[in-house]
Amino acid sequence: MKIAWVLIFLVSFFAIMASSVSANLVTNPGFSGKTGWNFYTNGVASFTASGSGVVSITTKGSNTQLYQYGLALKPNTDYKLTFTASASKGSDLQVYIHKHGSPYTNYGLSNWNVPLTTSLQTFTKTFKTTSSASTDARLRFWLVNGLNGEIYKISNVILEETGGSTPAPDTLSVTHSPTSPLTGDEVTLNAVSSKSATIKIFVDDVLKKTCTATMSCSYSSTYTGTHTYYATAEASPLLRDPVSGTKSFTVSDIPPTPSGDGLVYREYYAIMRDRTKEWRVTDPLATYVGDPSNSPSTFLPNSILSINITDLSQAVKAEAIIDYWGGHVGTAGQKFRFNNNAWLTVPKLTSANSIPSGHNGECxxxxxxxxxxxxxxxxxxxxxxxxxxxxxxxxHNFNWGQWGWYGMVLRIYYNNSKPHPTGQITSPAKSSTINENPTITVSASSLAGIDKVDVLAYYDGYDYDGDGIYKEYQENYRKIKGQNSIILKNHVGTDTLAPYNILWDTAWVPDQSSGAIKLKARIKDKNGVWFETSEVTGLTLSRSGSVKLYKAEAVPEKFVVRAGQTRSSQFTIPSTHNLGSATAARLYVSTWNGIDGEAEPGQTHYTKVNSWTAPTYGMNHFYSIDELSMPTSAVKTGTNTVTFNSLSIHHGIEILWPGPAVAVRYSSKQIP
Structure with missing residues (x-):
């Protein structure tokens, strides 16, 4: 009798163990309805489920996926994925298993390319999860290769733990050379395996080279822009294929070497319309669910925009200047592309932009x-x-990556043999001293006639362009709300009629060290060609009193206030500055939605410098930089606090990098 009970126990034990190892993690594997399955496309397609999952593509998109999330995976564990699939036109699909939300970390299966036919076939893949695998996995069938009119069928999806140990893959490394390629360079990708194998090299997830029975493989081509690459190796008796890991390289333009005095270029403009989705760029994989009128799907697919170029003859370089909004704080991976070429990365704020050590600019x-x-x-x-x-x-993640661009200035630079206007700053002279509010005189000529002359100044002042760099040429391009234009702002000034005499208002230009100021002019002729003059360097600003700028300190991440939040930054006035001789003061503050638009009655907001309350300022759901006069009694020696509060339950107020600053004008000289 005891033996019988022991046998029953052992049979039950091993049955339970087998069940625990082989249990299918996929809900509704046979597609009996849509339960457990999700579908998304930025093209035109439909998803139905009745015994199999059927995706019918009308117009292909760049992001079409059938997926299931919330799968609980164990780290460093062996799994097997099996499914049956077909494609009516024989297009491949790819399979991924990764973290469901941003940053979509690979959990062990990435870009498994499955070659489908028009007949149903069963496919199996064994893999080992990474150490970061967790209970938030997404199984994703990636269907972007599907052609217009393609019908994918998927069924019998099984994801199970195998229970066995998978031998560690042999090593595989991949590199590129040259390490910093320039336009025209041939880029070579080299993959090296620790044992003889079939090595495959992929560029931008496309197979480029297959080498069999070898320990090394290389592939060479010329490129532009930024590209990703990786390699795989297939060698018996491995149960899974080692993957090199994804790397990237960027091909840079060869910088032009202008001859003559300065740069020659044209500017072309693209304006994104207010109150449309044109100016917003959204993460196609965002999972946030909000109101129907304010969710990721509201703004997807991202808009296709256009800009017209009339002249590329003798062009040597191009660059885009973007009026860029950071959008939902924490958003990363901002990219754009022209004419379906490689994606170009939008730079992020770094330590070069005064971001504190240990912090990310995206935050x-x-x-x-x-x-x-x-x-x-x-x-x-x-x-x-x-x-x-x-x-x-x-x-600061809520699963909705989104950023914005209000406009773009596309500059095309040309060599100096291109017909262009000429000119120079004739006053002041190099290494001279200028007094308050000087007149800058520019000579300009062109066979086509002169359209306008702009003057720009280099000095240490308030950061109008928001890049966190105070000492630079002070200028920025901004779209004007409600208008179809983007203009140059915060420069010295513009003149459209000869003689070109431009008054520089230096009333609030901070004190500069001797010889630190530089000037240059840019001249546009009536053919639309710009020319930048040589710099006038070594200038010294002379004044009887002083102007001091006190820059923001202790600026918090996500400097946003709403729903009763109060947040603040600081600035410091040193004890060597005599506030008794202060004659005027102003607050500089850059905001988005500074007026707290859409706040409901009773939902007030305020900005304070210490105990002084600022008047209302800013714009509704738009960028604004405001210069607010304030009493000198509002500031004090030592640490001062700028405080923001909003009771609005809506968007609230964004206080933009690098934070608010205060300037004080003194009747007497102040120690630097």
């Missing part, structure tokens, strides 16, 4: 002019289409 509210080099091969004369895309949020 701060921001609007600034970012500059991106554009390969000339990506552009053409006539209509050029461009589009943006986005990754998820790396901090």
């Amino acid at each position: 701060y509210a921001q609007q600034w002019n970012t500059v991106v080099s554009i390969p000339l091969s990506n552009l053409k004369v006539g209509k050029n289409i461009f589009e943006g895309t986005s990754g998820g949020q790396i901090c």
